[in-house]
Amino acid sequence: MTATDRDILLTNDDGIDGDGLAALREELTELGTVTVVAPADNQSGVGRKRSRYTTRREHEWGYAIGGTPADCVAYALRGLDTDFDLVVSGCNYGPNMGAYVLGRSGTVGAAMEAAFLGTPAVAVSAYHDVEFFTRPPEEYDFSTPARIARELVADCLAANVFDQVDVLNVNVPCDASDPRVRVTHAHGDFDVRVEHRDPAEADPDDPPIAVGDDEELVTLWDKFWPHVEGYENPLTDVDAVRENYPVGSDRRAAIDGEVSVSPLSAPREPAHHETLDAIVERFNAQ
Template sequence: MSDSLEILLTNDDGIDSTGIRALYDALSERADVTVVAPANDQSACGRSISHEVDVYEHELGYALDGTPADCVVAGLSALTPETVPDLVVAGCNEGANLGEYVLGRSGTISAAVEAAFFDVPAIATSMYVPVGDISFQDVTLEADDFAEATRVTTFLAEHALEAGVFEHAAYLNVNVPIADGEPAPIEITRPSKRYEMDAERDGDRIRLKDRVWESMDPEAIPDPEGTDRRAVTEGRSSVSPLTAPHSTNHHELLAELVTQYHAKIGIGEPDS
């Protein structure tokens, strides 16, 4: 990694989280890192944006009373005025961000997507933390637990730009297992399509539940080979190369409907 590489580092767990400190320490050994991160936990806020936020000096950089998307906009537009960063890194999130349905929900991934609209490559890194029968809120993570996250992220930050990876991908969604001795292999994956949200009513309250996390046993997980969720539960680091904005090809059936609509309202087809 060149000493001149400029990285904007953010997250959604908040600037005082263990995960962002671990990435900051690792990336700062190889690059010029500017931290712009939420002052407080902004998990699952998606790409929510604010019109105005307060900014505070912090030992790592800048803390904003805002969302990860706010942090990327502020970091790329106002807080790094001398040069546009070469790369945005978001994380490391304490908890995995797996599957298609989290792409619009996760604050960590949303920071990477926001960077993509600025045409700045990005890496979103999250760590799968198996909790068993205890609550995730009762898990205490130390810096050493993020060793896999820092190893994979620094490698990708060092080599992906020069290798041309971001000529074909706007951002990389990286999910790693919690550090456990030997380094884990990397698998190039696609986001799982599983979606198992449901809700139940209890009087005047509605309880929403994400049931995907109930089936994380590597011996019985229903996600197919090649998906991010299967890779991580089986002990591999998952890297999904993704694009933004999302788009689709011209669809002939939709074009036919448009033609029918124009005929119905009495206007001709526009010149092609």
């Protein structure tokens, strides 16, 4: 099979009309036939959530699904006649890095759904070296993340990387023309800040929430960068946080403006603890 004979499924979590998906589709057509099956609307942050029922609407590139990214992948891999060689998810509007984030990301969730269904996948996310999140997307250029993703996909398919790797989680700076590429691991730090607030102080941009007379409003703020206040734009003072993240971690790569490529396995890796073995043995001996 040549590089241009591949059947590639393309999805995302920002919706089928997303600028990042369009840029990625344009690049991937150089590698083969690209079929788009993507959410009809924004599904960011849903992880690997699946639906029992969904809807399908024809689109010029494939199908728009009224569900989650994982729904899109499940439908395409089991509901279409194509035997896809690879699933690509993205480009996301902002990075997906850190072990906690990988479980929440719809972009990575789609890739994981594919891997569990036996098809390797690449999750592609774009970030800005200073502004971090690429929102609103129309103000950013996704050509570099899309190009680098295409080059990585081509090389990894040719070298049979996916014989041993289920998912590649890739984060690419959109504001660098020739960034360094680094193999990374998902960094584990994460925290939550809890605030008790008056319902009148709720953010008007958030979905409305009903608060009863005997209830108080509680906000749970994710701190994806625990060492930085205002994680949504953490790269303005990199010298203050750089050494908190080791070289080889996906977060350090973002701080240094690099392309982060994290190879992942789909099943949870088992952990072994001799003390647990002894506890179980005592149960069995009773």
